[in-house]
């Protein structure tokens with residue numbers, strides 16, 4: 001019987017100059033003799049995690065891609081629909097000499113504009129936004145509590161604080177959008193109507 | 199075999215098709231794994247994902263849709279750029295012409311506008327989703343910071359775009375918005391000059407905002423998004439399950 005398998009692939013391994021062989025080189029196996037290669041170095045304590053095969057996985061194709069496709073398709077239909085029925089606002093040509101009755105910042109900055117009505121401009125216009133951005137970036141480094149505690153019920157303080165903060169932001173933004181009219185005066189939308197363009 | 203099936207087959211068997219896709223249409227696990235691994239766009243994903251991460255109610259697709267909106271905005275934005283010149287004399291009439299004369303101009307502008315608002319909104323929601331899942335905790339701290347940079351970029355992408363129609367809404371919204379930068383202690387005047395290219399909104403501001411809007415912020419944003427997506431995988435995929 002002759003072996004039907006094709007001969008093993010042969011690769012040229014250049015011998016290392018013996019004078020240059022160090023202790024490490026002596027332990028090294030030539031690349032071609034190894035059926036594996038170095039992918040990553042793992043710390044000892046992490047080995048356990050690496051070896052534990054997660055068995056709760058599904059194939060990306062089709063399970064994830066199908067959802068992504070559906071979401072993108074639904075969004076496209078929605079945008080097309082919006083684009084067909086609602087026109088983007090456009091008023092008269094910009095005129096630096098005529099301040100319009102209602103002058104509001106874009107909605108995502110309206111909360112700050114609302115704060116301007118209560119606080120010193122330095123606070124509302126500079127300190128608060130700086131605090132929000134830097135504060136947001138620092139969250140993971142401030143909340144060093146148990147990393148395994150991810151459920152909202154296990155980290156009530158963080159959740160309550162964040163929710164309060166978001167609620168406050170949402171509230172001032174809402175007031176800015178709906179309860180401010182000509183000259184940024186306080187109005188009631190159900191009495192005076194809406195003064196807001198997107 | 200019907201005519202369509204035959205056309206379909208001959209396309210799939212053609213050397214051109216095979217040179218592009220390498221593998222046949224994926225119908226079994228092995229070929230589906232290859233399809234994800236061998237495709238530059240799908241390669242963002244691992245071949246397998248954890249089950250809970252696929253559930254719509256875990257991410258609500260918010261990050262993915264933010265990215266999709268970014269792509270929509272890029273495509274519609276490039277089309278609008280063909281018909282728009284960022285000068286105080288021309289910008290407004292260009293918008294009028296886009297709306298009345300350019301094929302699908304009105305539709306494109308509408309979609310660009312609504313997608314932009316929606317993107318800001320979705321990025322906020324995405325951030326809240328991530329927070330409530332505690333997904334900023336180790337090892338994802340850095341990706342959260344990358345996210346905050348993305349939020350900042352998204353806001354300023356939208357803000358710089360807001361001026362471009364050069365109408366009264368745009369002019370005064372930007373005036374008010376950038377007045378806030380002028381309230382910064384110490385560097386109020388420099389920061390305003392840096393932002394507006396002058397002490398008030400002018401043609402120079404329009405040019406500056408235009409360059410930031412169509413070039414700088416999208417480019418920097420795309421780079422940060424690449425890091426963001428890369429880090430999701432390097433941090434062990436989506437967090438959870440709760």
Ligand code: HEM
Nearest residue numbers: 257261262264265325328333341342345346348349436437
């Ligand atoms: C342009 C804006 C952004 C885009 C396109 C984007 C995209 C994504 C995508 C596609 C994911 C995968 C999971 C998902 O869809 O939820 C994700 C996850 C994540 N994002 Fe974003 N993101 C953006 C902004 C942000 C912001 C503002 C933050 C937070 C400040 C953030 C923090 C994170 C974190 C920590 C993860 C990992 C979540 C997990 O493992 O559950 N991202 N992002």
